[in-house]
Amino acid sequence: MDHRPRERVPVLADVARVAGVSVPTVSRVLTGATPVSDKTRKRVDDAILELGYRPNEAARALVRGRQSMVGIIAGNTTRFGYAATIQGIEEAARAAGLLVAITVVNSATEADVKAAVDLMLGQPLAGVIVLDFDLQGERALSALPETLPIAVVTSTNDGRAARRVLFDDHKGGYEATKYLLSLGHETVHYVAVPSSGRPSGRLVGWREALLEAGRKVPEVVLADWSAQSGFEAGLILAGLSDVTAVLSGNDEIAFGVMKALQLNGLSVPDDVSVVGFDDHPHAVLWSPSLTTMAQDFVQLGASALHLLVAEREGADGPADASSPSPHLIVRDSTAPPRAGGAGRTIH
Amino acid sequence: MDHRPRERVPVLADVARVAGVSVPTVSRVLTGATPVSDKTRKRVDDAILELGYRPNEAARALVRGRQSMVGIIAGNTTRFGYAATIQGIEEAARAAGLLVAITVVNSATEADVKAAVDLMLGQPLAGVIVLDFDLQGERALSALPETLPIAVVTSTNDGRAARRVLFDDHKGGYEATKYLLSLGHETVHYVAVPSSGRPSGRLVGWREALLEAGRKVPEVVLADWSAQSGFEAGLILAGLSDVTAVLSGNDEIAFGVMKALQLNGLSVPDDVSVVGFDDHPHAVLWSPSLTTMAQDFVQLGASALHLLVAEREGADGPADASSPSPHLIVRDSTAPPRAGGAGRTIH
DNA sequence: CTGAAAGCGCTTACAG
């Protein structure tokens, strides 16, 4: 392999010298702003090729004062909702000629939040998109300077001024719970994903639907975003006697919950109905296939990017965008409770 | 919400004026390079706070000639192997004080490859890491200029000079196939992930193990990286009469294959054994849990970042890094073939 | 159409 030290990288002045023209002329053929004679252009192009010249983007950014990179700050990059949102941002950014930079906020500690924000602000940025899905995101948002264009993907209207893409988490939790009650379940247990400080919308919607129907509200079981944590939550639920319906904060948790229930000899959906959130690609393939509240994260991400571009261009358009409501996809993991509670005691 | 036009962002000269010192002095307290008197430092710090000053990183990058951003070029960002590798790169980069920028190469067409590469090169970069997992990655790598530090995550030694993190795909395919043959299967079918032009290492290893054992080599079934494509492959395999063992190019494909087999009344592993690749987090939760060839993608990514940093610092160290070999994790999706072929005809 | 000059915001020798 060839690892000899690279020679000094050629700069615009080198091109000018080789082409026998002035520096601004080279710049003109590069930017295409002002007309240049064909003969001159040709000589410059040849010199560029010969030297393998590439413009120094730091210098360009400095003089233009206009950046072409957008930052994403997120609690992680691999969980389905995060990854899909990032995908939406990246695709929309690429279409707009913008590059995407990403930094993860490891935890909500001041040190981790500051590290992520400083790393991000250490680059020439057109703006930043924050994924306000968790406490890390929330804190990072607060730590960002007022002087930067910011867009946030969130389910809450509180907090600092920034353009928002709102998704209706509350409605999702409410509708999913109503659906389970409509099947005849006495109550619905909830396994929670982490939230941004205050209770998440889906949790509030769940509780509201239960209270509205006059049902008791079971204690929330906590999980993180992982299937493994769902499995542990499922073990807890399997040990309770009155569980016939479980709403999970996301699909990966639901996968874990189902596995734990099944390992404990409980059938899904015959003994326990399970509903997830997000419509993960594996939801349709699981056994049983998973009933879930679908959310279009890719579009959420794209909307956030478009909001940021609008702000950057000083548009006076709507400050916020809202996404289509989540919608329930009914599959095989939900059913009415066993008649008379056969095999299971209902309370 | 507050969307008044942001005032001109303060520059170093503003801080100097407010603090009543010279521009270089402000720079000195910023960089911490040269000693500054406590009194002066305090006045400068106060001015920075008062103005909310942030250094212009484009200017810094220009004068320092040293960039603090690494680019990642990848075929996608959401499939497990890609996402985990990107996670490893991002974590290692953050630890090294580097920000990560990502662009996806949509397809291997010249237009898409050029678009992605140009977008990436349009930023001040310390170097680029290419995920050479597919044809897009391969082509993007070729399109990169020689003057940039480059690292590549790959399973092949061919191609252009660049620091490489090699993972042993060939061995993975070989060992997985040997394992299935050792259970008593007559042959092993293979469902392929996309490859970088030439056949992938895992495919070659699979074929080699079969030939070495004197078995017939079944026709390869093609898939992309998705569980859905695995499902379609599974439908094809379910229609053949001699299938008792299937090696899948990744776990998500294996999930789809299993689902299709099961929907066609075939039991996994009683009728058909299935092995995956990568150890996706869902592999252990699937029903049946999936036997798979595990690969530590997070570490692959971290190694690539370290290679890039070494090159950037002009280290003469080893040009390449190799990762730990993939290792087989045996779970419940594999078993010896049914004795006498009960319920299924073997050939 | 092209060149000489100024300037983007910072850092780094150079003097004192």
Added chain:
DNA sequence: CTGAAAGCGCTTACAG
């Protein structure tokens, strides 16, 4: 310890 000067690599008026 601090200031005046030069320069990083480019683009954009300003002249011609």
